[in-house]
Amino acid sequence: xxxxxxxxxxxxxxxxxxxxxxxxxxxxxxxxxxxxxxxxxxxxxxxxxxxxxxxxxxxxxxxxxxxxxxxxxxxxxxxxxxxxxxxxxxxxxxxxxxxxxxxxxxxxxxxxxxxxxxxxxxxxxxxxxxxxxxxxxxxxxxxxxxxxxxxxxxxxxxxxxxxxxxxxxxxxxxxxxxxxxxxxxxxxxxxxxxxxxxxxxxxxxxxxxxxxxxxxxxxxxxxxxxxxxxxxxxxxxxxxxxxxxxxxxxxxxxxxxxxxxxxxxxxxxxxxxxxxxxxxxxxxxxxxxxxxxxxxxxxxxxxxxxxxxxxxxxxxxxxxxxxxxxxxxxxxxxxxxxxxxxxxxxxxxxxxxxxxxxxxxxxxxxxxxxxxxxxxxxxxxxxxxxxxxxxxxxxxxxxxxxxxxxxxxxxxxxxxxxxxxxxxxxxxxxxxxxxxxxxxxxxx
Amino acid sequence: xxxxxxxxxxxxxxxxxxxxxxxxxxxxxxxxxxxxxxxxxxxxxxxxxxxxxxxxxxxxxxxxxxxxxxxxxxxxxxxxxxxxxxxxxxxxxxxxxxxxxxxxxxxxxxxxxxxxxxxxxxxxxxxxxxxxxxxxxxxxxxxxxx
Numbered sequence: 001x002x003x004x005x006x007x008x009x010x011x012x013x014x015x016x017x018x019x020x021x022x023x024x025x026x027x028x029x030x031x032x033x034x035x036x037x038x039x040x041x042x043x044x045x046x047x048x049x050x051x052x053x054x055x056x057x058x059x060x061x062x063x064x065x066x067x068x069x070x071x072x073x074x075x076x077x078x079x080x081x082x083x084x085x086x087x088x089x090x091x092x093x094x095x096x097x098x099x100x101x102x103x104x105x106x107x108x109x110x111x112x113x114x115x116x117x118x119x120x121x122x123x124x125x126x127x128x129x130x131x132x133x134x135x136x137x138x139x140x141x142x143x144x145x146x147x148x149x150x151x152x153x154x155x156x157x158x159x160x161x162x163x164x165x166x167x168x169x170x171x172x173x174x175x176x177x178x179x180x181x182x183x184x185x186x187x188x189x190x191x192x193x194x195x196x197x198x199x200x201x202x203x204x205x206x207x208x209x210x211x212x213x214x215x216x217x218x219x220x221x222x223x224x225x226x227x228x229x230x231x232x233x234x235x236x237x238x239x240x241x242x243x244x245x246x247x248x249x250x251x252x253x254x255x256x257x258x259x260x261x262x263x264x265x266x267x268x269x270x271x272x273x274x275x276x277x278x279x280x281x282x283x284x285x286x287x288x289x290x291x292x293x294x295x296x297x298x299x300x301x302x303x304x305x306x307x308x309x310x311x312x313x314x315x316x317x318x319x320x321x322x323x324x325x326x327x328x329x330x331x332x333x334x335x336x337x338x339x340x341x342x343x344x345x346x347x348x349x350x351x352x353x354x355x356x357x358x359x360x361x362x363x364x365x366x367x368x369x370x371x372x373x374x375x376x377x378x379x380x381x382x383x384x385x386x387x388x389x390x391x392x393x394x395x396x397x398x399x400x401x402x403x404x405x406x407x408x409x410x411x412x413x414x415x416x417x418x419x420x421x422x423x424x425x426x427x428x429x430x431x432x433x434x435x436x437x438x439x440x441x442x443x444x
Numbered sequence: 445x446x447x448x449x450x451x452x453x454x455x456x457x458x459x460x461x462x463x464x465x466x467x468x469x470x471x472x473x474x475x476x477x478x479x480x481x482x483x484x485x486x487x488x489x490x491x492x493x494x495x496x497x498x499x500x501x502x503x504x505x506x507x508x509x510x511x512x513x514x515x516x517x518x519x520x521x522x523x524x525x526x527x528x529x530x531x532x533x534x535x536x537x538x539x540x541x542x543x544x545x546x547x548x549x550x551x552x553x554x555x556x557x558x559x560x561x562x563x564x565x566x567x568x569x570x571x572x573x574x575x576x577x578x579x580x581x582x583x584x585x586x587x588x589x590x
Contacts, residue, residue, distance in 0.1 A: 206505070387453045392509045394451030394560070395542050396481045396488055421485055424455050426507050 014131035014163065016124050019271045020326040024319075027327065030271055032066050034299035039063050039072065042305045045090035048083060049073075049307065069274065069297065070285055074308045080110040080250060089113055091303040100249055101149045112151070112249050113303040119158070121300050125255035125269045126159020132260045132267065132324070133218050133243040135189050137164030140215075142182055144192035144200075145223070146172040151253025152223055156191045159255065165189065172196070175203045182216060183209055189218045194226040194234065194242070195435035198366055201237045211238040220245050222254055224435055225313075225334050227352050229359035230366050244333050250309055251296050257331065262323040265330030272300045275329065276308070277317050280338050291316045293338060294331060312338045342372060342438055344379045349414050351437040354383055357413040361406060363390030369428045374442040381418040383410060386425050445568045445578045446514040448496040449558070452489040453509040456482055464489060464508060471502045476588055477558065479545035490515075490545065492558065494585045514564035517584050519577040522548060522555045530557060530576060537570035539563075549588045556584065 022030070040060040042049045052073045053059070062068060080088060089096070097116050101109040114122065135141065141160040145152030153171055160167045168185055170178060172192070178200060181187070190197060197219055204211050219234065222245035234242045246266050247254035256273050257266035268275045277292040278285050286292045294311045298304075315331045322330060341350050351370060358364045367386040372379065385406060393399050399422060406420040429436070454460045461480065468475065478491035493499050496512065503510035520526040527546070534541065542560040549556055556579060561567040571578060579587075 206507075387509050389509055389511065392451075392453055392511055394449075394488055394490065394511055394513045396483055397542075399453075399486065399488070400483065422453075423486075424453060424460075424507075425509055427455070 014127055014136070016127040017131050020128060020132070020267065020328055022271065022327055024327055027270060028066060031274055031299060035066065035069060035274060035297065036060070036063050038297070038299055038301070038305045039307065041090055042307060046088055048079065048087065069276070069308065072307050074283060074295065074310050075306050076310050077110065077250070081108050084108045085111045088304055090305055091115055096303050100151045100253065102249055110250065115302045118301055118303050121272055122155060122252045122255060123158045123162045125252070125272060126155055127163045128269060129245055129255050129258035130159055130163050130220065132258050133220050134261060135163060135165060135218055139165040139188045140168065140185055141165045141189040141191060142168045142170060142178070142187035144170055144172055144178055144190065144196065151249045155247070155253040155255060175200060176207065179204045179207055179209050183214055186215045188215050189220065190216060191220045193223045193435065194221040194230055195224065195366070195431060197221060197234060198230070199430045216240050218243065222246060225337060225340070225352055227355050227359065229356055233359065233366060246334065248311060250306055251298055252301065256296065260322065260324040260326060264322065265318065265332050267322070267326050267328040267330050270328050272298065274299055275317060275331065277315070288317055288319055314338055340438070342440065344372065344381045345416060347414065347416055353413050354410055357409040358385060358406060360409055363388055367428050370438045372438065372440045372442050379442060383418060383420045384423050384428060385420060386428055387422050388425070445516060445580050446564050447492060447517050447581050447584070449513050449515040450491050450493065450496055450499050450503070451511050451513055452503055454487045454489055456484060456486050461489065467502050467506050468499060471498060473499050473502065476585065477545070477547040481543060513560060516559045516561065516564060516567060516571070517579045518557045518559060519579050520555050520557055522553050526555065527557070533571060533574040533576045537574055539567050539570060
């Protein structure tokens with residue numbers, strides 16, 4: 001077999017990926033066993049969960065089918081804050097080998113914990129994530145997720161090593177060095193947030209490095225919502241194949257769900273994370289195909305099992321077969337979070353809608369920011385867009401007409417006319433982690 | 445006959461013009477003339493310098509958005525009606541002026557007008573034919589003592 005073909009075959013299969021192809025009946029049986037064990041363990045070891053079940057007069061033994069999960073209470077982010085730091089741990093410290101924490105932008109951070117077994121599961125889902133993106137032994141993985149309390153860095157690190165790839169543990173930031181090592185080491189896989197990768201493309205251009213000429217072929221992007229148009233932009237400007245990945249620290253970190261090479265949704269690693277879609281207002285469980293909030297239950301977590309976690313991510317689940325042969329259900333890429341939504345003059349707006357409108361226009365980079373202000377009681381929204389060489393015109397009239405075209409594109413998407421302001425390159429702050437799209441300066 | 449003009453995008457806020465000019469000063473690049481077109485939110489700085497290639501690279505490297513455009517320099521008599529004579533010729537030639545600016549230079553009694561036409565090549569032909577005195581860059585910079 002020719003080496004390239006062999007690589008393709010290797011890329012399609014890794015022994016850790018076997019559960020991706022379980023027959024549905026067998027998968028459901030596994031899920032039920034694990035759910036029952038998780039509910040029992042959580043009931044016995046976590047006071048908050050026991051109290052909530054007792055209030056509802058539900059016993060762990062009442063979980064006889066997967067559908068019975070609907071009798072269990074939801075867990076929300078505030079539950080993790082209220083029990084800070086160790087209130088939701090189900091294992092004694094003797095069994096815990098790692099802790100991570102969120103940035104805690106609003107007050108106390110949230111803390112998550114892992115036993116060795118939890119770390120092994122996490123690593124295995126990261127191997128499956130990277131294998132489904134076509135990464136394999138022999139690849140050089142540049143891991144630009146931040147190492148430290150954030151789960152992104154270490155999650156990818158252990159996953160890539162277990163896959164058999166060579167890891168460059170460069171962590172986030174220091175963009176010039178990222179580009180130098182990417183070129184000098186011949187990195188073939190890059191892992192970071194999509195907005196940071198766009199920053200890398202841009203900076204590489206300024207440094208005279210053409211990413212299209214480097215061996216880089218796969219990007220695994222997560223930790224923030226990104227749009228199909230951003231994927232298109234990345235493809236066109238770097239010649240790599242961009243894969244979406246989904247995860248959250250509360251559930252394990254990166255590796256909860258990942259795209260395969262069909263790019264038609266993210267496969268949830270259902271043998272470890274049980275998904276539901278609920279109506280964000282009523283909490284009622286919705287059927288396949290209906291849009292709602294993703295709710296996740298950990299099925300294998302020992303140190304910190306989380307039952308029915310409200311992710312705030314809005315998506316749709318499908319069980320239709322995927323071209324890749326995986327039997328795991330898929331959810332459509334998360335374009336928006338119920339958290340990100342803002343209301344302007346009574347209209348619900350998601351930053352992703354604005355992004356889609358902007359990227360329709362030739363030449364706009366996805367560097368934008370939405371600034372909300374309130375003037376004499378009236379909400380004002382301004383979209384700041386960085387000028388690029390492609391859109392720059394030496395006539396004021398040319399720039400103004402571009403500005404108006406952007407305003408029209410945004411108006412057609414969100415339904416109200418808002419101002420677009422053209423700003424100089426690099427004036428919108430680049431994030432090395434999650435991009436901050438909305439600056440809300442309204443004082444209520 | 446065409447001149448290479450550098451255009452730079454600037455946000456309309458205090459200090460931006462100085463910041464752009466400082467980059468050129470640091471690179472020891474002299475400006476022959478410039479003009480600034482602005483709106484409430486942003487402006488476009490147009491400048492003419494003998495070292496336009498270096499100026500373009502300096503702006504690019506320091507993160508500004510800059511472009512190079514073809515403009516024409518026209519010599520006029522520095523007296524009442526001098527400009528009108530040139531504008532008459534432009535009118536008759538049916539040319540569309542995107543923008544223009546003027547400056548006096550070298551020789552006494554002469555001024556130069558910088559014109560940006562939507563089609564520079566056509567403008568060169570037509571203006572030459574109507575007897576307008578176009579100055580090429582060698583002459584312009586020589587007479588300005590640059």
